[in-house]
Amino acid sequence: MRDTPKLLEVCKNRCLLFDNKTKKKSKKAEQLQKLLKLVDAVVEENGGQPYTHKLRHQEDIDSLRDYTQQEISELKDKMHKAHEEQVNRIAEMVGSKLRDTIERLEQQVAEEQASRKKAEEMALAAQQRSNNEICKLREELKQASRRSCAIL
Incomplete structure (x- = not known):
């Protein structure tokens, strides 16, 4: 993510991470306290x-929208490339196994033909x-x- 600091700046450096899988009550309580402090600060x-619908920084919001669209485009490109690479790896793996199988079958046919020829000669x-x-x-007689x- 190229402009993550700018994204945080637009959000006024408000960032909060949660461990949703934790089983510890103390950690859950600590996370809840952090959330409540952040809500109080926003209020x-x-x-x-608790929130405002006013667009105070239209430039920042437009910038954020452009940033998001560009990031989505970049992610789509990355996903497309990753998909192509995965398809190519699978195709190569299948092709390799197919070549090995064909080679093995050709060898079996050659052995059977040699065996048949020997039996015919005998x-x-x-x-x-x-x-x-x-x-x-x-x-x-x-x-x-x-x-x-x-x-x-």
């Missing part, structure tokens, strides 16, 4: 009235051995059949 300053080799064995058995025909 005395206003000629016995099946093909087993089929080839089986075919060779069948050919060998047929050949032996033909030879045995020729021998038995030759014997007859």
Whole structure:
């Protein structure tokens, strides 16, 4: 807050802070006494009235209004930037997790493809051995059949 002292000056340096969460009765009583003293000071300053609707310092009030509008604008800008940064951090985090997941899935697919290829090669080799064995058995059967025909 750039002009906080000016804000206090416009309010005639009247500032009071409360601890609304305190459970201590002594602290509550002390805060109440401070509030009552401030009210008494305002009443005395206003000629016995607790408040006044007169705008004694129009320039100060206009300045305060401008200050408030500018502060609101600055806060909106800060909030917008903070929101954008948060969205960007979340997007980066999600993107990073997504890239990791894609990488892991691609690795799993590659491993499964390699495993499938190896299984196919093994099946093909087993089929080839089986075919060779069948050919060998047929050949032996033909030879045995020729021998038995030759014997007859």
